[in-house]
Amino acid sequence: MGSRRRWVAIGAALGLVACGIAATIAWQAGLWGLLTGAILVSLWLAALNYSTVVRPRGAAAPIVSAGADAQAIVLRVLLDAAPTPLLGIEGTTGRALNRAARQLFATDDHVLPLPTELADPCATHLRHEGRSWRIDRVTVTGGGDVAALIDIEQEERVAEARATADLIQVLGHELLNGLSPIVSLADSGAAAIERPVVDIDLLREILGTLSRRAEGLQRFTEGYRALARLPAPTRALVRLREMADDLARLFIGRWPAASLSIEVADDLCWPLDRDQLDQAIWALLQNAAEAADSDTDARVTLRMYITATGLTIEIEDAGAGVPPDAATRIFRPFHTTKPDGTGIGLSLARQIALAHGGTLTLQSHAPTRFRLTLS
Incomplete structure (x- = not known):
């Protein structure tokens, strides 16, 4: 048993050292999320070390080595110097754990009164002192939470x-x-x-x-x-089958050798900026047609349907697919693999999707399938 405790303590100590190194690098690089994670893991390791090494209540007090004392001092200094405000929360009681938290709430110890968002374990955001904060929580051994306040505006x-x-x-x-x-x-x-x-x-x-x-x-x-200069979308109720048929006529005129399959219900309608969505879908169709054009099976499919989360638009082609190593770069502005391409189409389509409260993602590499969602 003693050997097990010793190895757990050694592992926790090594973990604390690694967290200290990671926190120092994150602080210097301005990676506040990584810094917060390193601090929270350090707190957990410290609690684990304490619960493992300290003898049960009633036994003789453990002998704490000078190395453990030095380690605890380093951890306290690192915790206090962290730029991310950290608070210990138990129920409706909150305590400032470091200098940043004390400065933010103008206190030496307890936060009075504790903001409602901090007392609510389900709350994820806080507005305080005219700034917006994200609340990252972790439950520590012995009860209570440690909350890190991440400055959203700074991020x-x-x-x-x-x-x-x-x-x-x-x-x-x-x-x-x-x-x-x-x-x-x-x-x-x-x-x-x-x-x-x-x-x-x-x-x-x-x-x-x-x-x-x-x-x-x-x-x-x-x-x-x-x-x-993408303007804010002006939404109006649009018959999606009509919009898809208009795009299909343009597609056939531009790529007569390719076949376009439309899968849209006749009565499907959705509020959107038709000019912008025409531009976004056309960019995806153009991308699909050019990918399928080099293949013997030059088929492109455009489908639209409504789910519980909103409107989904998918464009799929039978081309060679997107290489996995290029999947993370295709949405970057001006990134293109075409000799005469500008690298604007996919980036602009994603901007239009975001402006409509949606997303544009690559769902499948081979066959290539892009999914555009609108809320």
């Missing part, structure tokens, strides 16, 4: 900053890729004109290539503008 700012940095990087990359050959072709054209005998065929070829590159850059810029 949003960090995510926005990262998204902006990624967008700037993509824009810079695409613009340079588009401008570099244009500059090179312009220099070649100028050099061709300076020759004693102007080669008209060469000059025509240079200008034609220059025109195509400029048009490609223009399409990219227009796609970015469409993605960045």
